[in-house]
Amino acid sequence: MTLPPDPDPKFAEYARPEMLVSTRWLADHLGEPGLVVAESDEDVLLYETGHIPGAVKLDWHTELNDPVTRDYVDGAGFARLMSAKGISRDTTLVLYGDKNNWWAAYALWVCTLFGHPDARLLDGGRAKWIAEGRPLVTERPAAAAADYPVVERDDTRARAFRDQVLGHLGRPLVDVRSPGEYTGELLHMPDYPQEGALRGGHIPGAVNIPWARAAAEDGTFRPRAELEAIYREEAGLEPDDDVIVYCRIGERSSHTWFVLAHLLGYARVRNYDGSWTEWGNSVGVPIRRGESP
């Protein structure tokens, strides 16, 4: 690890405190060698309106996805991307973004597939940085290209595919979409575009815990005790369970994956990024409608 962890006592409660940094920690360490800050937003232009000084932009649509195949970039593509952003294998990468770090968590999850050793989230993301009156700039940093090795993507540990989900039925599944999507009333997020699922409902056995429940009003993650109350007591997930999370395309569920894997320390959590846009279009897979799992 290149930079020291943030000793913030709130983080000390979490299973892996080193996965988060506070806005104060980041402000204190900005500009230090070995640190790259990357903004990942839902809105592709938000970075351009102003970002944390020195931060680079990392876009999920146009950079993390392969432009042709429905998949993430491969090892060579990831190495090119990281190099261009000035990130090397030993860089401490701090990700942040809009909407409770929704897309930043997704970018972090993709970095995990390539085993980037030190990627962290800025607790509270862009909104908290701005709310605290911290500076934003519009200048893009002149990122010097770094050397990033080609590391093949490992899809076995943090990622689940459709057939694996089929084989997983009967074991813990978390659907992190809105209640309307879960029951099958809606085929897409409220107020969001229809992304083309032919069937509505959820994967049989999945409990519905909308992703944003893990975030407090200010966009930070809820304290550990509150997260335990939601995921352990309410959803009944145990730390040694084999858990698969999903949403619509795997972005909202990356946020929940982060909570379960890093804040609560669950040993085996996988994100099914095919999610509802795959399941709801697949021929013959079981679907349940209504409120019960």
Place this chain on the structure above:
Amino acid sequence: MTAPAASNPRLAQIAGEFAAVPEGDRLQLLLEYSDELPDLPERYAGRPDLLEQVTECQTPLFLAVEVDEAGGVHLFFDAPRESPTTRGFAGILRAALDGLSAGQVLATPPDFSAKLGLRDLVSPLRLRGFDAMLARIKRQVRERAS
């Protein structure tokens, strides 16, 4: 079936503007359109009931269409500053269509967004919001002009 009377030179002008800048600066141009989008006039401010929501946009966007006595179309948009892409789309549509006749607005090709060279920069999914906005504007113009 675009009649000459319905042609709109602004479309080619805007497409030309985007084509003229290198790809790396195209998002900056979109941001300028976002910045130039005026606030809602008083009669619409705080009156969401008078506006139509474009649900196809990633972020909530609301619009209103008026056709004046001389037949001129006027467009009004409400989109948060934290959603510059959606605002930018609205800004382009306003620059392209505001003040024109109903016939000219209706003659806008439904795939006008494809001419802006933004597909790879913004992603096709995000561009759907643009097309939906245009379709809803046309529908309202049809309703108001008939």
